[in-house]
Amino acid sequence: MTRDPADVDEAVFDAVERIPPGRVSTYGAIGELVGVGPRRVARALSHGGGAVPWFRVVRADGSAAEPVRARQLELLAAEGVPARNSRVDLGAVGWP
DNA sequence: ACCCTGACATTGA
DNA sequence: GTCAATGCCAGGG
Numbered sequence: 001m002t003r004d005p006a007d008v009d010e011a012v013f014d015a016v017e018r019i020p021p022g023r024v025s026t027y028g029a030i031g032e033l034v035g036v037g038p039r040r041v042a043r044a045l046s047h048g049g050g051a052v053p054w055f056r057v058v059r060a061d062g063s064a065a066e067p068v069r070a071r072q073l074e075l076l077a078a079e080g081v082p083a084r085n086s087r088v089d090l091g092a093v094g095w096p
Numbered sequence: 097a098c099c100c101t102g103a104c105a106t107t108g109a
Numbered sequence: 110g111t112c113a114a115t116g117c118c119a120g121g122g
Contacts, residue, residue, distance in 0.1 A: 005119085027104055037118045038104040046103045047120095054103080065103035072103090 008036055012044040016052040022080045023095040024088050026060045055079075056095075062087040 011034035019025050027038040034041070042065070045054045055075040058064050063086060064072040073083055081093050 028106095031104085039102075039118050040104095042103045043119065049103080057103085059103090060105055067103060069103090 008034060008040065009044045009048065012036070012041050013049075013052045016045070016049070016054060016057055019053060019056040019095050023093050024056050024058050024062075024076065024081060024090065025095045026058060026090065028060050029096065030057060058088055058090075060090075062090045 012030055015030045015033045016025070027041045031038040031041045038060075041057070045052070045057065055068070055072045056079075058072065058076075063069070069086065073086055076083060076088060081088050083089075
């Protein structure tokens with residue numbers, strides 16, 4: 001069955017919206033939940049992530065992306081996410 | 097169809 | 110712990 005690319009984007013957005021406040025997830029985690037590669041998730045958010053809490057999605061090492069890294073750390077800090085040297089503790093606030 | 101780029105992940109040095 | 114190289118997936122020229 002041919003699933004449209006928009007369907008995959010919807011699944012990604014849905015997973016990101018599911019992330020509880022004060023928690024963060026990774027591109028790889030979202031990718032596995034929706035069944036796509038991590039790059040597909042990154043592209044989906046960069047293309048239309050303005051409608052979801054993209055700031056709750058960080059890299060596998062807990063660091064944020066370049067073009068939004070400062071903003072993401074700021075938003076996460078406002079959510080109560082303990083970051084250390086621009087790197088969040090996935091073992092403490094990581095989701096799932 | 098081919099080549100390059102990108103909000104990534106993983107492994108090795 | 111940090112840096113570099115490789116692999117994966119999709120879009121644009």
